[in-house]
Every structure is written in C-alpha cells, then in structure tokens.
Amino acid sequence: MSFLLPCPNCGPRPVEEFSCAGEVTVRPKERPTLRELATYIYFRKNVAGVQREWWFHRLGCELWFQAERDTRTNDVLLTELVEPAVRQES
C-alpha cells in the first residue's frame, strides 16, 4: 500500500496521510430488523474490483471524501466530495 490518492482539496498525496473508513454503506432509513441492523453494521461486500469508499485526509486538510478504487490494483478511478457536504460559502 503505497499508492497516491488525490485529495479533492490538496491533490495527490501518499496514502499514509489518509485514513480509510472502508466501503460506503447505507444507513437504514427506517428502523431495521435485527438482521438488517447486523448486516448494516458488520457485513461488507468486500469486492475484488472497483469499490466506493470513504477516506479522511487525516494528516492534511481533515476532509472526508469518497474514492472509487480498484481493490485489486489500487488504481484510484476518482475522488470527490460527497454532494450534500459541499459548502456554499467557501
């Protein structure tokens, strides 16, 4: 793991500057059943291929963003801010 990750704010940086929160999950909208809850909390698709995941520029601008990364090659296809989090004033 030594690939470069383009932070939407700072540009390409070594991956050690970031922390990864794993693949993007969807929080249930309504009260889930116990099984649904366990699936949401514990189960991940863990694909061998392109997956969308959360990254945090921990040793940089402290920005959360999402990346599409091929888990087999570590090729980062894109990184972007999550839509609603884009602040208007800045």
Added chain:
Amino acid sequence: MRLPQQLGERIDRQRRVTFSFDGRRVEAFEGDTIGSALYAAGQRVFSRSFKYHRPRGLLCCSGSCPNCMMKVDDVPNVRVCAEPVREGADVRPQNVFGSLDRDLLSAVDKFGGPFTPVGFYYRTMIRPRWAWPYYESFLRRVAGLGHVHKHGRRSGRYDVEHRRAEVLVVGGGRSGREAAARHAADGKQVVLVDENPYLEIDEGDFEVITPGRALGIWEGGLVPVDAGRILYRFRAEHIVVATGAIEQPLVFPGNDLVGVMLPDAVRRLVDDWAIKPGKRAVVVTADEGGREAADRLRRAGVELAGVFDLRRERIREIAARGRKGRVRSVELDGFRLKCDLLVMSGGRQPAYSLLAQAGARIEYDDERGVFLPVEIPDGVEAVGAAAGDGISTAIPAATYNGAAGKDKCFACICEDVTDKDLKRAIAEGFDSIELAKRYTTVTMGPCQGRFCQVPSIRVYGRESESDLGRIGTTTARPPWTPVELGLLAGRTHEPAQRTSIHHRHEELGAKMMWTGTWRRPHSYGDPEAEVQAVHGAVGIIDVSTLGKLIVTGPQAAEFLERLYPNRFADMKIGRIRYAVLGTDAGRIMDDGTIARLDDETFYVTTTSTGANAVLEWFEWWNAVWGMDVEIVNVTGALAAVNVAGPRARELMARLTDLEVSNEALAYLDAKHGRVAGIPSLILRIGFVGELGYELHFASPYGEYLWDTVLRRGEDLGIRPFGLEPQRILRLEKMHILVGQDTDSESNALEANMPWIVKFDKDDFVGKWALEHVRERGPRELLVGFEMENGRVPLEGAQVVLQERRPAGRVTSARWSRELHRVIGMAWVPAEVAKEGTVFYVTVNGGFDKATVRLRPFFDPEGERLRS
C-alpha cells in the same frame, strides 16, 4: 603486492590506511575496499559457505554475491569487496568455527553429503518431536550468515527522508547518465542514484546520490533508496531503470572453489586496485566479457594457460579441481590444465528485478539466451543493458553435470544449493520453479537471485527437458539489495504532547506518565494527600489534554441530537450536560461534557485520548448528513484546569468579578468571565465529585493562571493533584473511565447509565442497537463493589460466583482513605447486579468476598456537588 600504476586506478598510493583483520594489521591505500586490501595482502579465503562451510573467495567483486561477507565493526554481513577501507576498522570473519582456513564444520562438506540433502532438517530432524528445539538451536548456530549481538547496541543512527523527483534514474552507467541528461534537458528535475560509492559523474543538470541502492519499486512510484545511514523514500513521477546486466556464473563441478571468478572481478582487481589476481589463469567464457578479461590478465602479467570460448568450442564437460578449497586445475573434456585462477562467464543477464516489481513481464529470449523485461508499465522506462541492449550471447551457456565422484556443482552459492538438490526437488514433484524455489531456497539468499536465478532455471530446463520460456522466472520481490533493519525502522520518534503548564508540573516534582501521546502528572508525590486536599480544602488539576470542539451553526443542536443518545434541543443557554458518544452498534466511544454557549453554539469536551477519533467521527457524520454545522477543534488552542474542593468557591471569588454564589453560578452552569484577568469559560461540573469549576482559556496563559490560582489559594490549603488521585476521586463517585471501565463491547445501558439514552427521540446513532439491548434485557452490568477484607484486586481480576465459575471482571479498584475501604468497578452478570449481592474476586490466587454497590460510594446524593 601491487602492479605498477594502472591507468585510472582508484587507489591513492600516497595515503595509507590501516585496519585490523581477525586481529592482524592490514595495510591498505585510500581508495581500496576492505576486500581489495585483503586480496592484495594475500588473503584468498574470505568466508565459509552457508551450509557446507566450504571456503569461498572473491567472485564478483561488486558487492553482490555472498562470498566476502564479514563482520565490520560489529555489523554482520558486510560485503567487504565493496566496503571502503576505514582507518582502524575491526574486520572479522563470520560463520566460522575455528578460522577461515581451518573451519571445523567443513566436515559437513566431506562427510555430510548423503545426510544433508535439501530439506533434510524438516525430514530427518522431526523425530522425536520434542527434540526439535535442540536441533533448531544447533542448526541456527552452524548454518547461515553473521550473528547480531543479542544485547548489542544500535550500530548508529538512521533516518528517513521523504523526497520527490520528477525523474528518478536508477543506475549511473552510460545509459543511466544519458537518460538523466536527456530528461534534464527537457527541463525535468532529475535525481540519479547508483550503488557505487566511487562513481564519478559531473553533476550538471541533475542530482547524483552515491552510494544509493534502490531497494524496490512500489506502487505510486515509491522507490526507497538506501544511502547508508539514510533511507530516501523517493516518490518519482517517472522512473528510469538503468541497472545494467549481471555476469552469470557457469554451473560445473567445483564452480565455487576459491580462485573461480567472474570477469568483472578481474577488471576491478586489475584496473581499480592494481592487483594481480593470480599467477596462471584459465578463461572459460560464453561472451565477450571473458575475452576482455583474458586481455586484461595478459597485460597484468598473468600467465594464460588457456582461453575457451564456448560460442566456438563445444566443451562437454568442465570440472574444477582444488585442494583445501582452492582451485588447482581445471579439466575440460578430460584435458587438464593447471591454474590458480579460473575466470568463468556464462553471459550477461539484464538486471530486470526492479522492472518486474514495477509490473513488467519477464520473457525468455531464445536467440540471446536471456530473460528480458517486456510490457514495461507507464511511468517506468528501461534503458541500456537492463532493457537488453548490447546483450549478445548467441548460445546460452550450457550447464555441466556434477558427474559421479567429482566435486559439488553449485546452482546457488548463497544457500549452497547444488544441481543435485534441484534434481531431487524435481524428482519429488516440485515441478514448477516457484515451488522448487521454496523447497530448495534457491534465489532466496543475499544475492537475491543475481547469480542463481538464471543458472537454476537452466539446470531446471535441462533436467525437466522443458524450454526455459515455459519454466519462467520466480517472482522478484523487494528488497533488491539486502538492507539493514535499522534503516527500515528509521530513527525512533516518540512524539509527546505537552500542555502549556508542563514545566510547572516538573518544577513541582510531578511524576509524569503517558496517556496516549500526552505527558501528564501521575501525582506530585503523595496521591492520598492530594485526594485529601480535594475532599478537605481545594485542589487543582491540569486538564488541558481534554479534547475541545466547538460545534456551531443553525443545525448544531440537531447535529448533536442525532449523534448522541442524550437530548440537547431543550438545553438552555449556559447549561451543561454529561454526554456519552456511541456508535450504531450501540458501543460507547467516548464521553464528556457539552455546554450550550448560545443558540447555535455548543462547546464539546472529549476524553484526552479520544479527541482525534471524536473529531474524525463528527466530521464524517457531517459529511454524510451534510448539515449546516461547522466543527472547530480547539484542543490545542485552549488550556484547562479544574479547581475542586469545598473551598473552591472561596478561591474563585478571589479570582473573578463574576458572581460565584450557588444561585448565580449553579451546578452545571457555564459562563464566560475573567479569571485572574484571563478571559475564560467557566464550567461548573462535578469532575471529581466535589464542588468544582473547570476553567478553559487560551493556552499561552497556562502557567500564569496556574501560578495565580496556586498563590491565591495557598492559605486555603490548595494542592495540585495528578491523574492517580483523580482516579481515586472519580472512582469514589462511580464515574466511569471510558476505555478503562468500558471496552469495545460496552453500551450505555449495560454500563448502567440508562438515564443517558432518550429512546423517545426520532433517531440517533446507536438507537436501534440500544433498543435491541433494552428488549433482550441486559446480560452483564457495570457495577460498583467494595471488598470485605480490604485487599486490592488487580484490574482485570476475575469475578467469580458461588459455583466458582468466572462470571465477570474487575475494571478498576483502589484503596480509598476517605472511605476506609477498597472500592472498585466490575462487570457482573445482570442477576448479580443488585445492591448488596455478594460475589468473589480473585486476589493472589484466592477468592475474596466483594459486595455490589449501585450508588456512588461518596456523597451518593451529590449534595457536595450542588452545594
């Protein structure tokens, strides 16, 4: 014994250097390596081999093979042929039992043959099973390389430096230099590294680092370069691999005898160091390299007994014979020639390892008889011999059988793997080269396949009667060159965070301790007296390490409502709530206080070690929800102290103009005001169970405020207190310590704080999981307990019920002088969690009686907090 001055020789004959070798003095010239100086002084045996303890001498003279590894100034496995001489260096042989010339363990070579085939140790030494540790310790002692002192000190300081290059050129040969100049001319920032410390390049438009060994190519263009005491972690946009080609040894019986050399070794000995390599030489070569060596030897006055070019002459059998491990003659198809130097060359193989690591495919070139890198990935460029340029071997060198009765025939000199071992591996069914590598350890030694990859594949091809292209190569893995572990570890850095009051703690004689990365006072010498000061008068503690976040914006209240199980929407401005942060699995992450400063602004404190995780957590949920909230981390900007004790109000009245009566500044009130003239946020909270005020203010005022509070409180009996008294005080109040009393499985309900959780809220992080816990009922609960006989159990001690079955664990336990009891917290089964229930705790191997307590041990009604 040196030759007359050679054109371009590296040694400076005016400057002498002396070092010691195995206790003897050796004279050398500046410009010598330890190896060349020893060779000039007549030393021929440089090491003993890995397994058979056969004598070995200089083979490559380029710092690649294992033959000249020695211990230099206590550093093992130094290749002395490439190590520059240093005045006073202490050089010793390694892996030797006796001396280099008489090694007792060379008996393994003579008699061990039938008993020590490849893999013998995990075939013959596994029975009886209990004896393996003895076998293992014996094998480890007799086999292998140098030894590191178990209690040795670090051999020096190492550092890591992060560097960037637009173009990084690995290798300073002709094509490497040309590539560097070409890219520099294009306006690129170019760095060239080469392992040769003597390389002379005019630094023009590019930077040169020598010696600098590229250890590998990782993704993202990461190339660590070993420059001796410093590891450069290069990030390169473009990498030029100009690693050249490596002369290959021939495989024939006796090919490891002392005096058998590669042409490049001859070149270095004669040209660089003006040393006559031998008296009478034979050259056997499959390429031009051997012929050049022959010319060179002739010039140096060495008698040439014969030069055999395998491209023209079909020689069916070659065997070197020696005495005491040194070559005496060579037999070519039965024709015997006396010699003390045998130069062999099996052609040059492109050094493709770095390219293979970068993702290139390695393909066999039938015509030239070498493996070549193809499909070189983007951002990487191969130039010169590494790419196959100028590699001209027309006939791939044959390998020769170690025929019956003759000497061993080595495919790999690092690990002492013979052609017989490879045959055996094939016979046993290890029919792919990757499996054979793991079984025989061929290519796994210090040369990293430089001298054994191609020969072993050739032996393999011959024995399995398959073509080399189909066999392929083994995977090239970093490091390409052996590297000192110290260099990979770098210098040890222990980042420490200190509060702005740190030096005052030291002056007051505090015993400092680590909490996460923070340095904090454990106590100021007498924890019990410090506790008594807080109970009886007033104490002060530095809590600057608490995480401090400002959450502000139109949706700040809603944001916190959704994050915490607590309620905030109804909070009045200027009020404070204790809050527990949880995950969607219902687990406790952190705790702290939250004060509402105005309609849209909340001041959140976190635990000292949880600050970063909480900030990350807040920012993440804000990214998910996209609410109109700003989160500002003011942990470092603000210092904080807690002033607590029955006389705290009296002291505060002296320090501030603010009305501090119980009506004006009530329990859980937050107010801005000046304390000792410093603008502060005053939080009246029950941190340690007594009347207390937590003051948050700008860090630079830390020492001033600390000093002022201590001075003004002197007549009241104020004392600073540390973390240990704080733990006792908080335990007396049954305040939990997140991470100590809770773990990654604890939730707020079972940690016995049901009043925190507001199930009537629409939603909050962890609601569903906590609802589930509520429905199934608690399984275990966090309770207080007191010990009957006054012994203090260890934290982590087992809770045992009547049936003597482990049923829980102690998380905190302390002797409280105030209460004259041993008190603690423990996780116990839900049915035990009733006031007055008795359970047992393991103490010193026995079982001591403990009684459950559900209400705070001290001031259960909280009257003192509110007074």
